[in-house]
Amino acid sequence: MVRDGRFAPSPTGTLHLGNLRTALLAWLFARGAGARFLVRVEDLDSGRSRAGIAEAQLADLQALGLDWDGPVVRQSDRTALYEEALAQLRAAGLLYECWCTRREIREAASAPHGPLPEGAYPGTCADLSAAQRAERAASGRPPALRVRARAAVVGFDDELAGRVTGAVDDFVVRRNDGAFAYNLAVVVDDAEQGVGEVVRGADLLDSTPRQLWLGERLGVAAPRYAHVPLMLDHEGVRLAKRDGGATLAGRLALGETAAQVRSALAASLGLCAPGDRPTPQALAARFDPAVLRERRAA
Secondary structure, three states, X not given: OOOOEEEOOOOOOOOEHHHXXXXXXXXXXXHHOOOOEEEEEOOOOOOOOOOOHHHHHHHHHHHOOOOOOOOOEEHHHOXXXXXHHHHHHHHOOOEEEEOOOHHHHHHHHOOOOOOXXXXXXXXXXXXXXXXXXXXHHHOOOOOEEEEOOOOEEEEEEEOOOEEEEEEEOOOEEEOOOOOEOHHHHHHHHHHHHOOOEEEEEHHHHHHHHHXXXXXXXXXXXXXXXXXXXXXXXXXXXXXXOOOHHHEHHHHHHOOOOHHHHHHHHHHOOOOOOOOOOOXXXXXXXXXXXXXXXXXXXX
């Protein structure tokens, strides 16, 4: 079965080499299987999104030889879809308002609460009385919207991580500033765009049970997931966007070419020999996810 893939960066900073390696893998998973590859700009967080960054990110992808199908989609243009999803959840009785402050959430999340992982929201506002809701509404603090997941347990088979199981807390789907949350938008977007395989960094693995739970409530097909290893610096620390030398522009400034950077990213995953310079098309033609699974198991 051919499964379309995607890469969905947030325009909050320059893509570092770890981001670009994930983009390369997502492209290889799709192109290696003869599937479409889509690009989506996840710009719902207007407070952190920066002008011109999305264009720079797209230019980096193109410089590495990664192409995509159709126009680039921006989440900020798709809010009507997220409103429809909220209406569906509301009609099913799966939403409630939450007035908890960040401090209250931290304190509540630090207490033991059954099967939920540490730091999960335990449902403090889930069963407030009418009087309690009125009291909180009168405070003037706008509420966030959370789902009623009730610590549901969700399991799935990841292409690289194997069997993963997690308990789902009552996570936010719309923040108290009115912005739609990542977990809602990504589920709606992947379903609406026909994405069948999500290739992304391993740092997002823990959010997947939430998204699968939500997708089932919205009646959408679950994609297949492949959470790829994060790229580390020479000290074994995960790369961050602030690491200017670990960007494509930084490598080019040191005299490397985009082809050399692409090959180094591929070699770091065992997809080519160090020093080889395969084209993107050559990498896709011989791409086998089993290589990644073997390296992970080693």
